[in-house]
Amino acid sequence: MEELNEQTVSSVAYTEENIRHLSDMEHVRTRPGMYIGRLGDGSQVEDGIYVLLKEVVDNSIDEFKMGAGKRIEIQMEDNLRVSVRDYGRGIPLGSLVDAVSMLNTGGKYDTKAFKKSVGLNGVGAKAVNALSSRFVAWSARDGQMRKAVFERGELVSDETCATDEENGTCIFFEPDDTLFQNYHFRPEFIETMLRNYTYLNTGLSIYYNGHRIVSRNGLEDL
Template identity: 60%
Template sequence: MSAHHQYDESKIKTLSSLEHIRKRPGMYIGRLGNGSHPDDGIYILLKEVIDNAVDEFIMGFGRRVDVAIDDEGRCRVRDYGRGIPLGKVVECVSVINTGAKYNTEVFQFSVGLNGVGTKAVNALSSVFTVCAFRDGRFKKALFEHGELRREEEGETDEKDGTLIEFLPDAALFPGFRFDPEYVDQRLWRYAYLNAGLSLYMNGERYYSQNGLLDLLDRELDGRGLYDPIHLSDKTLEFAFTHTDEYGDSYFSFVNGTYTSEGGTHLSAFREGILKGVN
């Protein structure tokens, strides 16, 4: 065997959490892209951060989430929940499998469960900043390309919660641009799935009082043959009606995430309706 192809201890590499994400981003966000498709990675990064903010609302902390995206593509998400515990701010955004969502005493329900979320956002951003506010104090950390550059802490007058700012790495998402239509659609879905939550995008409010009923009203635009049948409890919500058109249209979600290709949850629901009608 030639020295060029020699396989020994020197060829074995150990990557940190964020290095592995940057090396194999598809394992964590599915695809990269430039923002021209609604499933491109930049929208997944934004989703991961908003998911954490929405989880605070689900647990009863904070009824508002502020979102902003500038012309450069820099994203800013501020929630008014409990705020990341100050002593764990750096670990929570940089070490995989670190988080409170494994603890059902803290999060009985949550959108994100795998302990990756903001770590992937951090790793795939050229600049990533997190700032947590709790009980009159703050902890801030700045990362560049997944590397910790600076930490600050001290007193603050800010309300409790978490602020995250990030700029997707142009080396990974060349020529990227956020499509306002795709972002608008995602924010409305958050509103419909979390009745009573106010989301603001560059000052515009996204709010739903009636959850999935509002989603149906918007999509049907008065074409329903009867008032929608609607049920909602802690773990399940559905609403449906009929129109005089051929075919069917479904909007299905699991754990707060839109499932564009359906799944067993949708198949079971359709079968249940069919059996009920028959």
């Protein structure tokens, strides 16, 4: 039997045609567990949709740590899609698309721009983008806004215009329900996550669906 198995294996063709190269977004979608762990449906706190949200919020927290923006606004719609708006410096407009779609690309490698940072690996927002059926990133800086729209990691529109928006970045994403089947965000999990952020970042105000979450005494409140 062992000899038969060896013969069977040796008869399977293995040529240059079997070697594939995946783009950054394809790799995340093909091997999501490598980036966010389990997928899940949102019924467990460790499910992937909460990792996606955390990756986005972490970027806004980094702006706060750099003294740029003390307010983060999070809006949840139907427990299916979410937006995170901060009032930090805003992603440099010329690099917006690359910053949210190309792995190993970002400002966290430059210690001049980010002396303190939660996310360092240049993966977070890109993984969220790749694993979302719709992903929108816009950045406002000094009266100009650039907005990029993606579907499952593929860029579908990109525009720049004048704006009255305050400086900062907004990320909207809707997890891909072909990957996160029958998913729903659980508000109680999100509220706990956000409160933990405020315990560790005294002075930060997080508005979750209009409800203000703040910690005046940091870890003492916890």
